[in-house]
Amino acid sequence: MNENKQRLEHVLGASITGYTPNAIKFTGLSLNKVEELLAQGCTTPTSYFNAAPTISQFIDFGKRCANMGAVATFDGHAFYRDELDTVLDTITVVGVKDLNFVGEFVKFTRGCDDIEVSSQELFAWD
Numbered sequence: 664m665n666e667n668k669q670r671l672e673h674v675l676g677a678s679i680t681g682y683t684p685n686a687i688k689f690t691g692l693s694l695n696k697v698e699e700l701l702a703q704g705c706t707t708p709t710s711y712f713n714a715a716p717t718i719s720q721f722i723d724f725g726k727r728c729a730n731m732g733a734v735a736t737f738d739g740h741a742f743y744r745d746e747l748d749t750v751l752d753t754i755t756v757v758g759v760k761d762l763n764f765v766g767e768f769v770k771f772t773r774g775c776d777d778i779e780v781s782s783q784e785l786f787a788w789d
Contacts, residue, residue: 667743674699675741690738690753694725697737697751705741705749712739712750714774715789721751724771733758738788756785 668687674696675689692700700706701718708719716724721737728735738753754772759765765780772778772787779786 667747670703670747671705671741671743671749674703674705685742687741687743688739689741690736692737692739692751694722694729694735694737697722697725700749705747707748710748710750712752713789714776715750715752716771718749718751720771721754724754727767728756728759731759731761731764733760733764753788754786757783759785 671687675687675692697718701708701722706718709717711717715721725735725737733756735754735756737751738755739749739751741747741749756768759768765785768785768787769778769780775787775789777786777788
């Protein structure tokens with residue numbers, strides 16, 4: 664088995680939802696798991712997908728969510744053929760109680776293909 668694929672499976676665990684020949688799609692990754700991906704060399708702080716924020720920007724915003732009492736989860740793709748690169752393309756935030764924070768979310772996700780804001784969750788996909 665490809666060493667990069669094994670490393671990804673170890674970090675991602677049960678959050679793996681689909682395979683292509685050279686990539687894994689994952690959903691619902693916690694902030695801690697995203698930080699682990701970075702620490703394990705499965706991604707870089709500057710990795711990004713299309714117009715989505717970089718890994719470091721997602722981590723910073725996820726920490727901001729936690730400081731506000733909200734929980735952010737992330738979806739993305741990991742490519743593992745010759746080199747390993749993990750990118751995030753979706754963020755979902757639940758538990759937002761401050762309407763000003765909704766504005767921060769919209770500003771953070773500006774440029775994404777789909778942004779949804781409701782009283783239950785904030786969602787953006789690129």
